[in-house]
Amino acid sequence: MGRYLLRRLLQLVPVFIGTTFLIYALVWAVPGDPFAGKCGERRCPDQYIAFMTEKYHLDQNVFVQYANYMKNLLQGDFGTTFSQREISDIILTSYPNTLKLALVALAIEAVIGLGAGVLTGLRRNGFLDNLVLVSTLFLIALPVFVVGFVLQWLLGVQWGIIKPTVSSEMRLSELIVPGFVLGSASVAYIARVARTSIAENRRADYVRTAIAKGLPMRRVVGVHLLRNSLIPVVTLLGTDLGALMGGAIVTEGIFGINGIGRQVFRAIVTKESATVVGIVVVLVLVYLVMNLLVDLLYAALDPRIRYE
Amino acid sequence: MSDILVSEQSAPGSGGSGRPSGRLLEVDDLRVEFRTRDGVAKVINGVTYHVDAGETLAVLGESGSGKSVTAQTIMGILDTPPGFVTGGQVRFHGKDMLRMSGEERRRIRGEGIAMIFQDALSALNPVFTVGFQIAEQFRVRRGLGRAEAKKRAIEMLDQVKIPNAKSRFNNYPHQFSGGMRQRAMIAMSLALDPEVLIADEPTTALDVTVQAQIMDLLAELQRERQMGMILITHDLGVVADVADRIAVMYAGRIVEEADVYDLYAKPAHPYTMGLIDSIPRLDEKGQQLRTIKGLPPNLMNIPPGCPFNPRCPMVQPVCREKVPPLLQVGTARASACHFAEELVNRD
Numbered sequence: 125m126g127r128y129l130l131r132r133l134l135q136l137v138p139v140f141i142g143t144t145f146l147i148y149a150l151v152w153a154v155p156g157d158p159f160a161g162k163c164g165e166r167r168c169p170d171q172y173i174a175f176m177t178e179k180y181h182l183d184q185n186v187f188v189q190y191a192n193y194m195k196n197l198l199q200g201d202f203g204t205t206f207s208q209r210e211i212s213d214i215i216l217t218s219y220p221n222t223l224k225l226a227l228v229a230l231a232i233e234a235v236i237g238l239g240a241g242v243l244t245g246l247r248r249n250g251f252l253d254n255l256v257l258v259s260t261l262f263l264i265a266l267p268v269f270v271v272g273f274v275l276q277w278l279l280g281v282q283w284g285i286i287k288p289t290v291s292s293e294m295r296l297s298e299l300i301v302p303g304f305v306l307g308s309a310s311v312a313y314i315a316r317v318a319r320t321s322i323a324e325n326r327r328a329d330y331v332r333t334a335i336a337k338g339l340p341m342r343r344v345v346g347v348h349l350l351r352n353s354l355i356p357v358v359t360l361l362g363t364d365l366g367a368l369m370g371g372a373i374v375t376e377g378i379f380g381i382n383g384i385g386r387q388v389f390r391a392i393v394t395k396e397s398a399t400v401v402g403i404v405v406v407l408v409l410v411y412l413v414m415n416l417l418v419d420l421l422y423a424a425l426d427p428r429i430r431y432e
Numbered sequence: 433m434s435d436i437l438v439s440e441q442s443a444p445g446s447g448g449s450g451r452p453s454g455r456l457l458e459v460d461d462l463r464v465e466f467r468t469r470d471g472v473a474k475v476i477n478g479v480t481y482h483v484d485a486g487e488t489l490a491v492l493g494e495s496g497s498g499k500s501v502t503a504q505t506i507m508g509i510l511d512t513p514p515g516f517v518t519g520g521q522v523r524f525h526g527k528d529m530l531r532m533s534g535e536e537r538r539r540i541r542g543e544g545i546a547m548i549f550q551d552a553l554s555a556l557n558p559v560f561t562v563g564f565q566i567a568e569q570f571r572v573r574r575g576l577g578r579a580e581a582k583k584r585a586i587e588m589l590d591q592v593k594i595p596n597a598k599s600r601f602n603n604y605p606h607q608f609s610g611g612m613r614q615r616a617m618i619a620m621s622l623a624l625d626p627e628v629l630i631a632d633e634p635t636t637a638l639d640v641t642v643q644a645q646i647m648d649l650l651a652e653l654q655r656e657r658q659m660g661m662i663l664i665t666h667d668l669g670v671v672a673d674v675a676d677r678i679a680v681m682y683a684g685r686i687v688e689e690a691d692v693y694d695l696y697a698k699p700a701h702p703y704t705m706g707l708i709d710s711i712p713r714l715d716e717k718g719q720q721l722r723t724i725k726g727l728p729p730n731l732m733n734i735p736p737g738c739p740f741n742p743r744c745p746m747v748q749p750v751c752r753e754k755v756p757p758l759l760q761v762g763t764a765r766a767s768a769c770h771f772a773e774e775l776v777n778r779d
Contacts, residue, residue, distance in 0.1 A: 329554040332509050336549075337620070338541030339572055351559050426559055427604045 125423075128431035132419070136412050141194075143408045144401065148190045151397040159206075176206065180398075193401065202402040205391075211402045214387055219406065222383035224294050225375065226368040228303030229310070234361055237311045241318020241357070246345065248323055256319070260312035268371070272305040272378040289380035306375040310364050317360055321353040328352070355425055362418030366411035455523070456660050457506070457545065457628050458482040462520035464501055464684075466731075467513060473731040475501050477684040478520070480758070483628060483660040488651070490663045490671040490692075492707070493681035496728055499664045502681075503630045506662075507547050508537045524628075542573060546626035550633040552613035556605040562616045563589075563601030569623040588619040592649060611642035615649065622653060628660040635670060647674055668711050672696065680704050683729050683739035686758055690765035700767035700776045702744045738770070746771065 159168045159176065177183050181192055196203060202211035240260075244253040263271070279301060280288030290298045304311075325331065326349065334348040335341075373385025384403050391399035423429045464476035476498045483489045491499045504510045506522050508529070521528045524544055529537055549555035557565060563585050570581035582601065589597035592615040605613055614634060621629060631650060635643035651674040654661045665671055671678060671692070678695050680688040680703065688701040699705045706724035726743035729735055735742055741751040750770055758768040761776050769775065 327511065329549065329551065330557040333549060333555045334557065335509050336507050336541055336547045337569060337573075338538050338543060338624075339568070340538065343572060348557050348560075352557070427561075428558055428606050 125431055129420075132416055136416075139412060140408060144194070144405050145190055147404045147408075148193065148397075148401050149186055151392075151400050152186045152189065154392070154395065154397075156395050180206075193398070197405070203398040205396050205399055211399050214399060215384075215402055215406060218382060218384045218387045218403070221294055221381055222369050222372050222376070222385065225299055225302060225306060225372055225381060225383060226365055228296070228299040229307030229368050230361060230365055232300070232303050233307045233310050233314050233364065237314025238318050238357060240311075240315040242322050242345070242350065242353075244315070245319040245322025245353075246326060248319075253319075256315060260315050263308045263312040266308070268305060268308065268374050269378065271308045272302075272375055275301055275305060276378055292382065294381070302375050302379045302381065305378070306368055306372055310360075310368070314357060314360055318353065318357050321356050322349065325349055325353045351425065355422060358421055358425065359418055362414050362421065363411075365414050366407060369410060370407055455482045456484050456525065457662075458521070458523045459502060459506065460521040460523065462502060462505060462522065463518045464498075464505055464510065464515055465518055466515050471732045474734060475515070475684050475731055476505070477734075479681070479684065479686055481679045481686060481689065483662055485627065485660050486655075486658040487676045488654060488661040488663055488674055490665060490675035490678045491681060492665060492668065492671060492678055494666060494728055496731065497681040498684040499681050500632055503547065503632050503662065503664055506545065506630065507541060509547075542569060542621070543624040543626060545628040545630065546621040546624065547630040547632060548614070548617050548621045548634050551637045552610070552617040553605060553637075555617060556613065556620075558605055561602050561604055562608065563603075566616070566620045566623055569620065573624055585619075585623070588623055589616065591622075591653070592616070592619040594619070610638050611646060614638060614642075614646050618646075618650065618653070622657070625657065626659065628662065629654065630662045630664070632664045633666070634663075636665075636667070643670070650674070668707060680707070683734055684731065685739065685768060686766075687740065687768045688766065689758070690767075694765055698776060698778075700761050700765060700772045701740075701769045702746055702775070703740050705775075706743075706745075738768075 159173055163169070163172070181189055184192075193203070200212075202215065204210055205214075240256045244250075244256045247253060276288050279285045286301050287298060290302060330352075331344060331349055334344045339348075369384065372381075372383055373389060375381070376383040376385040384407070388400055388403050391397075391403070419431075423431060459479055459481050462476050462479045463474075466473040466475050479498065479502050481489060481491070491502070493499045501510065501515065504515075505517060506529070510517070517530060520530075522530055524540060529540065532540075556562065560568075563582065566585035566588055567578075567581040570576040570584045571578065574581075576584065586597045586601055589600060594600050594612060594615050600608075600612075605616070608616060614637075618634075629650075634650065635646050638646060647670055650661070650663075653659070654674075663671065663675060675692050678688075678690060678692055679686050680695075680701065682703050688695065688699065688704045690700065695704060696708065699708055703724070706722075709722045710724060712721055724743055729739050729742070735752075737750075737752040737754055738744070738756050741747050744751060748770065754770070756768045756770045756772075758766050759772065761767050761772045765776075767775070
């Protein structure tokens, strides 16, 4: 187990370097002038441009720039924007908001998706099953911004059940609808995967044994069946956290949440490459860590899986 | 044992005779069919047998003869759909279980009637420890605390002669050998001290040497606890040592029921004769194994008359027209053959 963990952690290093370099090179390759419009109506003075070019090594090639960036990053320095704002500051203010939103979405996925999956997996082809199949298809087919705007308009504007936008305190009660919007497509996938998994295991011998032991049905399902059906669901949920955070931009925009999506978008527009890279680097870390966690969770869920 | 019930007499779906008889567990004219897309398979066609405390009934038959489905119906674990009970009764202490509420039936499982399955590897839950699965019985059904349940579970592992029961408690099924797994399965099913144990081919998945150990263990536990045991098997060798009575099944019917001794000495049905003849024998080394010619009937299309008639070596015209009922032959046995008397009275 220890050796497995070490190997997995070592594997993260080349993946991390590869992905961050790709991101860096991509942002670097975006055409445009970072100093356009920085100095009001006029063109920026040559001294200023020369000073900034020197300071940010803008005249170096991409490899040198990347190496410099990584050197600073490893010392915990994300660098500054062209307007001298600490990028770590931007990350620290925007990440918690996006993380909160994504975690709420994940919780909603787990509860609704798993619940619907279990109920329909136990009774296939019933009324509920068809209802869930149709509604999940609906959710998958609808783009997030449609779900988002419709719910915002309906619940927030027409019926006044929620506030149309989320306040800066990011209260949990405010995040439920945005969380559902963000996780809407994934809820549908979770429900379907859980349904298949439950239906498959429903006929397994050990479930029959559990029934023959005279256990109450809720224990047969809740303990014996569920534990065996969770593995594919956990995979989906674990890897979804990164996707939710990266994909939160639309939801954040609709509900006025100051998250990483908004920051990345702004940084891309103003060609603040260091900000873009900084935010995405953290996102890459989230992905990598979640993947590792999921793999470790397998072993916890299924004792037959042992890592050497 | 003198009143072996006569089947085929009550009309299908009538629910059997229903009179109390003081028997522990009775299956009475049970009928089960599987409704599939390809048609209706009549899997159980009026099975009647019973088992009393302290005795072992062996139910013998080929794959597809309905012996396991009968057991599943008794336990209430028949997959529905496709399986449907279309008639008959299963009485436990005289009460028809097929008419009980789900909750009443559930309480009988494990405590009144318990079952062990053929393949313990797939029948035990792979993600829980063996100890957990035994202790679960004490915790959920008896309301014992964690520590007490664990103590009792270890006692059960001891009783089925699993060495180092204490440390084995925390093992998962895949960490056990085949024989140990089956022992654990037995421990689990006996945890609540059931009155009847149904063993569905308990040794089929095991090595021959281990088979004997498990059968000995089962026989011993059955004697100690004075349980009624239904031993389902297709292995005549397994049966001889442990069974008191044998019921032979064919195409969803009992074709013969008798004492072990009588059955081996003088089978009263040509199918039983065929089965006994096909046991490999040491004194006939080098000779070709004898088999019963032909195949078991398609249960969606059982031939008219005696279902065994296409394979029967002594078939007569009457066999193709009339279904022979299971009738008493002599004092303590029954056979569903038109010529049972002749078979029994031959030299």
